Every structure is written in C-alpha cells, then in structure tokens.
Amino acid sequence: MALHSRVPEDESGVELEINPVYSREKSCVIPRYRLPDSGVLPRTALQVVRDELILDGNARLNLATFVTTWMEPEAEQLMAECSSKNMIDKDEYPQTAELEHRCVNIIGNLWHAPHSEAVGCSTTGSSEACMLGGMALLWRWRARRRAAGKDTARPNLVMGTNVQVCWEKFCRYWDVEPKYVPLVPGRYHLGAAEASAQCDENTIGVVVIMGSTMDGSYEPVADVNAALDALAATPGGPDVPIHVDGASGGFVAPFLQPETEWDFRVPRVASINASGHKYGLVYPGVGWIIWRDEDHLPEDLIFKVNYLGGEMPTFALNFSRPGAQVAAQYYNFLRLGHDGYRRVQQTSQDIALHMSGEIAKLGPFELLSDGSDLPVFAFRLRDDVTGYSVFDISERLRMRGWQVPAYTFPENLTDMAVMRIVIRNGFSMDLANLLLDDLRLQLQVLEHHPQTQMPPELQKKRASFAH
Secondary structure (H helix, E strand, O other), rough: OOOOOOOOOOOOOOOOOOOOOHHHHHHHHOOOOOOOOOOHHHHHHHHHHHHHOOOOOOHHOOOOOOOOOOOOOHHHHHHHHHHHEEEHHHOHHHHHHHHHHHHHHHHHHOOOOOOOOEEEEOOOOHHHHHHHHHHHHHHHHHHHHHHHHOOOOEEEEEEOOOOOOOHHHHHOOOOOOOEEEEOOEEEEOOHHHHHHHHHOOEEEEEEEEEEOOOOOOOHHHHHHHHHHHHHOOOOOOOOOEEEEEOOOOHOOOOHHOOOOOOOOOOOOEEEEEEEOOOOOOOOOOOOOEEEHHHHHEEEEEOOEEEOOOEEEOOOOOOOOOHHHHHHHHHHHHHHHHHHHHHHHHHHHHHHHHHHHHHHHHOOOOOOOOOOOOOEEEEEEEOOOOOOOOOHHHHHHHHOOOOOOOOOOOOOOOOEEEEEEEEEOOOHHHHHHHHHHHHHHHHHHHHHOOOOOOOHHHHHHHHHHHHH
C-alpha cells in the first residue's frame, strides 16, 4: 500500500490525517459508534472502510439473493452520474421523470395492461410496491362496503404461508387479518381451491406469487382467477380481486413463458408489482407497481405537492430517493430490448436446469423444483441420508466463498430443511461447474466425517437464523 505523507496540523493543533501505515494502527484508533474528534484524508477514510468491507461475502458468489449483483460498466457509469438526482423532484429533473414514465409504460405493455397509458410508478423495491398494491385493495374494499352500507372493521387478505415478509408487514401496519393457506407435501405454494376456500365478504384480495422465494415456482394465477369466479357465482359470493406479486417472475415469465397467462390478461388481476433490482437486472433498489387502470388506484392515495417547484402527484410511500436506478432500468430496456432480456433470462434458466440436473444425480438429494419456472431451484437431503444436514453442507460451501442458503419451510412443513440456488445474470456456466465440483468434494468430506447430531432446539435456532 502506498504511504500517505503526513500533513501539517491545522491552527487548532489537531492533526488532519490519521496516518494509514498499518504499523502505526495502535495509536490511530478509528471510533466505531461515535464521530471522531477530527477528520482524515479522503484516501485514508476510503482505505479504512474498504478494509472492513473485505470481510463481507463476495456478492457474485451469493446464490441466496435474488438481487442483481452484476451490471455492465456503462450502466454503472450512468448510475454514478445520476446518483445525486432526487427522483421526487420531477420539476427540477423532468427528463428523469420522463424516463420513469417511459419505464412504467414499457412494463405495462409487457404485462398486457389494457390501456396504452399505464398507471403506475417506480418504488424503492417490491416491498414498497406491495404496500401500495395492498393499500389500493384495502381502500377499494372499504369503498365498496361503505357504498353497500356494511361495516369495514374486519378486512382480511388471503395468501400462502410462503409469502415474502412484506405482506406480513402490510397486514400488521394496516390492521388487516392475514389468512394463510398452509403448504403441504407436494404443494409448496398457494393452491387455487385452498385460496378460494379462505375468502369471504371481508377479503380485500388474494396475493398470488409469480416465483415463490421458497422454491422458485410460479403460483397458478389463472387457476386462482377461475376459482374466484366460481366463488363469486355462488349466492352471495364475494367478488375478490387478485394482486400478483411478481417480484421476480414479472421480469422472467414475459420472456421465458410468454404463453402463460398470469398478468392483466387474467380479468381479476387488479395490480402487479415487480423488482427492477431482481430479474429486471438493475442494482438495488428499484421496484415497480402497475394497476389495471385508473379505477384500481383510489384517488385518496394520490397526494399533490407544490413545494418542489411545481405541483405534481405522488403516491409512493417513500419520498426522496436517487434517480440512478430508474435511469439504469431504462438503460437496460434500451440496451437489451425484448430479445436481449429473453436471451439473458434463458441463459440463467439453462444454467439452473443444468445445475439441478447434476445435483439430482449426486445421490443424497431430491429436488423440490428444477428451475423451469424461475431460474431458481430447491433441493433437500433424502430421508435415509444421516450424519450431516443441509446446514452442514451450506457451512462447508461457505468456506470456499459460496453462499448457498439452507432453511426450513414455513408452518406445517417446518420439519423439512432445504437448500436453494438462485441463478442470476453474471453467474456463468463456468462458475456453476466450479460450485458443483465443490459440492461433490464437500459431500465426500461429510460422508467420511459425519457431523455430531445437534439437539432439536439448536437445529431450530440454526434454521431460523439461516432463513
């Protein structure tokens, strides 16, 4: 490392630099939980922070996250240029606002929105988008109930136990009863008949996931729609809308499974969210929410502000946030086009199918999914495999830098521990084969050196931490 020359003390006698030479580290303590008394040179601060960050895992080897970990240098440059622009200041940054408007319409077209002018906005991620979609369902349900002279005290939302935690947050924050459909062996996501059976006059909607985080499988949007149609046709049957949580599948299904009807082609779908920072191929954080039309976005949720240089509507939960991710999303749309997105997602799926097929051949494992929906698959140890667990495999892979999560399934299947691999753009076939080689090696080590069996209570704590 290059030595930094010492700088003179300022007029108050305070040295402006902490000399970064490691041999002097003892006398140059960096406080962690309070502001230092004086500052340091930019390069010194950079080195200190970089030194600590090398303890993080390598994002490219993180097979747990759905979030984008690689972008082209040109996209990174564009994001750096736009990071100081505040997305909410549409009067000051009108062209950034125009790029957001274009992205909303591109996504609306991709999801077969019924009108050429799509209704939606960008968000900080799918969690915020889910909140907005849930709020619109709740407000519209209240309006219908009040118009019919009925009470609005007990709203509920139907979903599988495999939903992302943001839906649990929505129900708690807005005092909505969550009605969970449990998973069962052989069905690891929401079932249509089971969802319909949970609905009643107080149901504001059903959440259907295009790409469960548990195993990467798509939930049957069209089947849920048909079941809700049948329910509505019964005497006094409720008319229940659908929100599609397309956090990951919203940018996969249109390119890899274009014939699958899950979007606004399905009549009961009122709104759809997706993460631009997942298979939308943008660094975190950006999400998108699109409604079927203006009628599905209640006017009460739209606010108008006029203190940023001009009056403008806003219906996001967050306010100030950088415009960099929106610019990068538009860059991807322009750079890749429909064919480019299809090729990128197809490559990820080809790698996922290759890996799941090889893992199935290893012997100890059985697949829960193979990557034929999302480029994501989950697998577990066969019941007759003893001496080690998926948590042991996960820990040993981490010794080589691979982050492959091990976790237990939700309520009703908590005794089933699995591993999951997420394939994203930037994870090559070469890396996939290196991971397979390491997995084979670690299995040999564990088979010859079985791990001590943990007490059940410790296994649960470990599973909870891993999840």
